[in-house]
Amino acid sequence: MTRIAPISVFDVFAQQAWLEDMAVKGWFLRDYASGVFSLASFTKGEPKAVRYRLEPAAPGEAFPDMERREVYRQLGWEHVTTVGKELYVWRCDDPDAPELHTEPETEAGAYTHLSRKLWMWNGIALALMGLALALLLGCFLGPGDWYCRQVKSWQPAGAWWAAWTALVFALWQCGRESLMLRRFLRTLRAGVPVAHRRPYRASRVLAGVMAVSYITMLAFQLGNLFRPSSWPLQPLADFSQPVPYVAMTEPENVMALRWENWRTSQQWWTIEDQGDLICEGRYFRLRLSGQAKRLTESILMDHREREWSVEKLEVPGLDEAWLTDTGDGCQFLTLRLGKQVWDLSCRGGDLTARLGECAIILVERQQRGE
Numbered sequence: 001m002t003r004i005a006p007i008s009v010f011d012v013f014a015q016q017a018w019l020e021d022m023a024v025k026g027w028f029l030r031d032y033a034s035g036v037f038s039l040a041s042f043t044k045g046e047p048k049a050v051r052y053r054l055e056p057a058a059p060g061e062a063f064p065d066m067e068r069r070e071v072y073r074q075l076g077w078e079h080v081t082t083v084g085k086e087l088y089v090w091r092c093d094d095p096d097a098p099e100l101h102t103e104p105e106t107e108a109g110a111y112t113h114l115s116r117k118l119w120m121w122n123g124i125a126l127a128l129m130g131l132a133l134a135l136l137l138g139c140f141l142g143p144g145d146w147y148c149r150q151v152k153s154w155q156p157a158g159a160w161w162a163a164w165t166a167l168v169f170a171l172w173q174c175g176r177e178s179l180m181l182r183r184f185l186r187t188l189r190a191g192v193p194v195a196h197r198r199p200y201r202a203s204r205v206l207a208g209v210m211a212v213s214y215i216t217m218l219a220f221q222l223g224n225l226f227r228p229s230s231w232p233l234q235p236l237a238d239f240s241q242p243v244p245y246v247a248m249t250e251p252e253n254v255m256a257l258r259w260e261n262w263r264t265s266q267q268w269w270t271i272e273d274q275g276d277l278i279c280e281g282r283y284f285r286l287r288l289s290g291q292a293k294r295l296t297e298s299i300l301m302d303h304r305e306r307e308w309s310v311e312k313l314e315v316p317g318l319d320e321a322w323l324t325d326t327g328d329g330c331q332f333l334t335l336r337l338g339k340q341v342w343d344l345s346c347r348g349g350d351l352t353a354r355l356g357e358c359a360i361i362l363v364e365r366q367q368r369g370e
Contacts, residue, residue, distance in 0.1 A: 001027060004211065005038040010118055010177045012054045012087070013184075014200035019052040019089075029091070034084035051092045053077070053100050053196065056114040057085060064088050072100065086114060099196075108188035115181055122174045129171055132164070148298035150263070151284065157262035159220035166213040173210060233257045233271055244283040244342065244365065245270045246357055248349045263287065265339075277348040284341040285365075296320055296336045299343055303332065315355060317363045323352065337362040 005015075019029055019040075027042035029052065057064075062085045064072075069079055072090060076097030080089040090100060101107035187194050233255035236243050243256045245268075253274055259267035266285040272278070286292040303310050303324045313321040317337070324332035333344040333351045340362055344351055 002041045005040045013198040014203045017197040023050045054087045104188040156260040160262040162217040246354045279346040282343045
């Protein structure tokens, strides 16, 4: 039988208790592969009480040397496996056999390398958290063109929350394990023996939550392979909720797609393609009014950098209205009201003829809170 280990390998005494309880049920450890999800393989046998001890591996040694194995064998202990080149797993079937380490100070010394490695992983986790925070700030404070691309990209809120949940739990788990190991070593260095078992229910719950968060994060990442860039847009009649659009010809010619991005509470993409007439709309309802203003500035910055003609319009009811002419028959209307931004483009038609209609749509959606 192979199953996901419900406890972190660095939670040594909870691991020992879990393996001993599995032996009482008739399942004896055969192999242990560590990673994001640690897999423990068991062999079925006659249920009995045995002892398992996890001992920090010597630096650079994936397996205990023959001399150590022989000494431990004479004491009644057999090597079972090595967990990720970090921990030797020993098993003893004789309840009267002595412990591997009878002097607390000696046992503390064996954990020095493991303790340093765990602190190294803590540093990596903190660095990743710092990088994630920097990326998060960049989502709001980064360069205008980068910010605009991020808002328009396909980034479901669930993927964002799953990634942050996994990162926070990983950081908390590292800190928790380091604190437990530190307390354990302080006790041993004081010459006080400690129990080799401890309750592991809380560790199992934590490991389960972490596993769910990692699986959810991976599921969302795999889901990005099927993001809507390859999905067909749908007729307006297929949507039960109101779609923000303007039709230069007939509404039946407008196709739409609901877009997902955690920075927006609502986002739509509409296209009206009639050969010589092509109109496209990107509607955004941001989380904050300040974000809407920044998105508008980012869009206009891109237009100006392309040396297009940008003209400010005065439209009653709107916070901002801008008309951009590319000089080759294409127009852009960039409108803002509160948290809403509507970026429309049209080739082969005159968007200003629909300006009043666009303003009414934004005002009505603002009043309905859509």
